[in-house]
Amino acid sequence: MGATKLNIHSKDINTIAVVAKVFAHPARVSILQYISKQESCICNDIVDEIGLAQSTISQHLQVISKAGLLKGNFKGNSLCYCLNLERFQEFQELFNSFFNATKFNCC
Amino acid sequence: MGATKLNIHSKDINTIAVVAKVFAHPARVSILQYISKQESCICNDIVDEIGLAQSTISQHLQVISKAGLLKGNFKGNSLCYCLNLERFQEFQELFNSFFNATKFNCC
DNA sequence: TATCAATATCGTAATATTGCAATATTACGA
């Protein structure tokens, strides 16, 4: 018990949920906003900015990265992430088509 | 430890996270889609439709309802929820302004 | 009022998420 049942839902519905999950934590929303405002981005700056431990930020970054929302230079001891703008817009469109497809009212 | 730190983030950022959390579970996405397709909505129908226990659906409905996404007749033994279209569109706009405000790229 | 059907709540178990400290890894420069 307790585990989310994925197999009973359509692929589209699960996709929406997975994408929403990325934005469902304030630290990740903060990180995304912060990255989008920088010329280049160094994780250590984010740590000072967001106010969570370095390891915690690193984990959140991994979640964001796995969702495909980052691109850039991941080598070296001072990384330079960027927003993957294409992917980000894909997400926006995904949400919008969900919202638009769900707008029919019943009463 | 383990509890999400809300106080270190701005109100806007927390709001995005709270709203995203509603859509961050496939059952809730399913429920929203289902409701939007019905003339009237009876929870027991949803149970058959979604494939989760009645109590589980009821809990998810509560989450959706607390987010303000439902309106309608909540009295009687056969309820008639509807999507709160205004609120739903508010959410869509919230997401879009977040997406649009975060579109600046760094590299 | 007694019953029934629909929905909500409670209690609990399973799983997931969050966060941190400690440690490991990595790549650069001396």
Add this chain to the structure above:
DNA sequence: TCGTAATATTGCAATATTACGATATTGATA
């Protein structure tokens, strides 16, 4: 190559979420 700074990983504890069965509640109707 050695040290160092930056980032990643690991291990663990705390908390949150998900799900279900059992039970309670609610409102309509006989």
